[in-house]
Amino acid sequence: MSDILLRIENLRISFGKDDRRVAAVNGVSLEVGSGEVVGLVGESGSGKSLTCRSVIRLLPPGGEMTANRVLFEGVDVQSLDRDALRAHRAHNVGMIFQDPFSCLDPTKRIGEQIAETLRVNVGLDREAAKVQALSLLEDVGISSPERRYLAYPHELSGGMRQRVMIAIAVATKPKLLIADEATTALDVTTQAQILDLIVRLRREIGMSVLLVSHDFGVIAQVCDRVAVMYGGYVVEFGPVADICNRPQHPYTRALLDSIPTIESAGQRIRRDGIPGQPPSLGEIEQGCPFVNRCSYASDACRTLELSMREVGPGHTSACPVTIGSGS
Numbered sequence: 485m486s487d488i489l490l491r492i493e494n495l496r497i498s499f500g501k502d503d504r505r506v507a508a509v510n511g512v513s514l515e516v517g518s519g520e521v522v523g524l525v526g527e528s529g530s531g532k533s534l535t536c537r538s539v540i541r542l543l544p545p546g547g548e549m550t551a552n553r554v555l556f557e558g559v560d561v562q563s564l565d566r567d568a569l570r571a572h573r574a575h576n577v578g579m580i581f582q583d584p585f586s587c588l589d590p591t592k593r594i595g596e597q598i599a600e601t602l603r604v605n606v607g608l609d610r611e612a613a614k615v616q617a618l619s620l621l622e623d624v625g626i627s628s629p630e631r632r633y634l635a636y637p638h639e640l641s642g643g644m645r646q647r648v649m650i651a652i653a654v655a656t657k658p659k660l661l662i663a664d665e666a667t668t669a670l671d672v673t674t675q676a677q678i679l680d681l682i683v684r685l686r687r688e689i690g691m692s693v694l695l696v697s698h699d700f701g702v703i704a705q706v707c708d709r710v711a712v713m714y715g716g717y718v719v720e721f722g723p724v725a726d727i728c729n730r731p732q733h734p735y736t737r738a739l740l741d742s743i744p745t746i747e748s749a750g751q752r753i754r755r756d757g758i759p760g761q762p763p764s765l766g767e768i769e770q771g772c773p774f775v776n777r778c779s780y781a782s783d784a785c786r787t788l789e790l791s792m793r794e795v796g797p798g799h800t801s802a803c804p805v806t807i808g809s810g811s
C-alpha cells in the first residue's frame with residue numbers, strides 16, 4: 485500500500501441533548517492512500533456524508549464528533565486550532581456535493597467565482613486569477629471558456645455546473661477531493677463524463693479521492709477500495725474487485741444484488757432493492773445493525789459485539805458468518 489493520506493479511527497458522531505444523544509456514526513474506521521480513490525457506499529442515512537464532513541470538522545449544527553484519530557498527513561485534524569483548520573479546509577481538501585446550486589452564488593458569474601477562490605486561497609492577483617480560472621474551465625472540459633467565464637450558474641446545465649464545482653474544488657490542488665453524491669443528480673451519460681473527469685484530474689494533480697455514492701455501479705467503476713456503510717457503521721472494507729467478486733457481509737451482497745442490470749435488449753431492469761428499511765437514528769442499541777433485514781441472521785446477531793475481522797488480504801468484514809463466494 486502507498487502512503488496513507490487520511491486515516492480515520494473509531495469516528496463517532498452524535499446528535500441531541502446530553503443524555504438524549506443518539507449516534508449517527510458508530511465507530512467508523514477507514515483510510516485513504518496517497519493517490520487512491522476510496523468509495524463510501526451505502527443506502528441513504530448510513531452516515532456517509534457525516535463521515536466526509538469529519539475530515540474538515542464541518543458538522544451540521546448539533547453534531548458532535550469524537551474519534552481516536554482523524555489523521556491527515558499524520559496530523560490529527562481534531563487538534564487543529566482555528567487558523568490551522570481554515571488552512572486545512574482551504575488547501576488540503578476540496579469538496580463537491582450533489583447540488584451545485586447550494587454552493588454556487590447565483591448572483592456571480594462562474595468565472596469570477598473560480599477566480600475568487602484563487603485570489604482568496606492561493607493568493608493570486610486579479611489578472612493571474614483570471615488566467616488560471618480560464619485554464620481551469622478548460623481543464624474541466626468546458627468549451628469556449630472565455631464565453632462561459634461570464635455565464636451565471638442558472639445559464640448552465642446540471643453537468644456544466646458540476647464541472648464548475650469541480651474547477652473550484654481543485655483550484656487549490658487539494659490532496660484530497662471529496663465527491664459526495666456528486667453525480668447522483670445527473671443523467672447516466674453526464675454522470676460517466678463527470679466520473680471520467682474526476683479520475684483524470686486525480687491522475688494529473690496526483691490527488692486522492694473519497695467518492696461517496698449509494699450506487700455500487702458508480703463505485704465499482706472508479707474506486708480502488710471501498711467502505712460499505714450501514715446504519716452508521718462500516719460493515720465491510722477492502723479492494724473494490726474483491727468486494728464485488730466475494731462480498732462477505734450480507735448487506736454488501738444485498739446491495740450488489742440490487743444493482744440494476746442492463747438486459748441485452750437495452751431495457752433497464754429495476755430490481756426491488758433490499759426489502760425492509762434501514763434502522764432509524766438511535767434504534768440500534770446493540771448487535772448487528774442489519775439483523776432485521778438479513779437472511780443469514782441468528783439470535784446471536786442481536787447481541788454480538790461488532791468488530792471487523794480479516795476475510796482476505798486487506799479485506800475486512802463485520803459479519804462473523806462466512807457466506808461463501810460471490811453472486
Ligand SMILES: Nc1ncnc2c1ncn2[C@@H]1O[C@H](COP(=O)(O)OP(=O)(O)O)[C@@H](O)[C@H]1O
Binds near residue numbers: 526528533534545
Ligand atoms: N443535522 C442533523 N441533525 C440530526 N441528525 C442528523 C443530521 N444530519 C444527519 N443526521 C442523522 O445522521 C444520519 C446519517 O446522515 P448522513 O451522513 O447524511 O447519511 P448519508 O450521507 O449516508 O445519507 C441521518 O440518517 C440522520 O439520522
Ligand SMILES: [Mg+2]
Binds near residue numbers: 532533534664665
Ligand atoms: Mg449523504
